[in-house]
Ligand SMILES: O=C(O)CCC(=O)C(=O)O
């Protein structure tokens with residue numbers, strides 16, 4: 001089975017259907033390659049200052065650079081890409097809410113070997129979520145072209161239905177090749193891994209992931225984005241970053257106040273309680 005490709009004119013619901021079946025889908029040309037050139041420029045100083053990984057999984061010839069909301073203004077638009085957010089909402093339709101899980105440029109350098117095949121949801125201490133109960137909807141944007149030679153992500157379409165903790169090998173996988181500006185969407189249950197880079201140029205990918213808001217974020221947005229920066233960000237982005245109540249009451253501050261009040265004390269529109277109606281629907285099993 002090979003990775004299905006859709007166009008930006010296809011619907012997010014269609015993307016969610018393919019994700020439910022295969023665990024992955026590529027949307028060709030969802031952003032422009034110029035957008036990612038700009039992000040690379042904005043992050044230049046951090047790439048230079050950064051070290052390669054310390055183990056096989058993070059990659060001895062791979063640099064991982066995070067904190068994108070704070071460090072790259074252009075990345076904020078990509079993190080909030082409307083097609084992606086609509087797809088995430090459809091994939092996690094039975095969740096009261098979701099939040100940003102991590103933002104990370106993965107720069108796989110020449111000579112890097114293939115990463116171990118894994119499920120991203122293993123990050124949650126290997127909790128055995130049932131198949132079909134997705135906890136994450138993830139993106140890997142091709143900042144530069146992804147080819148088999150330069151380390152395109154290796155995926156196993158349909159492996160979202162496989163048993164947990166299965167040991168797959170590279171032979172079971174195929175490369176998710178795509179042009180710069182395209183995106184690989186995949187769920188937390190898809191088996192995949194970074195490819196070996198046999199070219200002489202670095203492969204740049206932008207990993208932005210989203211998870212149910214009752215799960216702890218992999219990249220701690222509250223501490224990664226300094227308050228001085230966060231204070232001036234638009235409300236929808238802050239809500240996505242986690243300045244919001246998850247489910248009914250998760251993440252309030254002190255006297256049941258809206259977490260956004262910590263940044264903007266004058267905000268004061270909300271009581272700090274979550275969506276009572278949505279919670280009531282959950283209790284009645286209507287969602
Ligand atoms: O960079 C890639 O292609 C995938 C990396 C990955 O799957 C991971 O680090 O979890």
Ligand SMILES: [Fe+2]
Nearest residue numbers: 119120192193
């Ligand atoms: Fe991964």
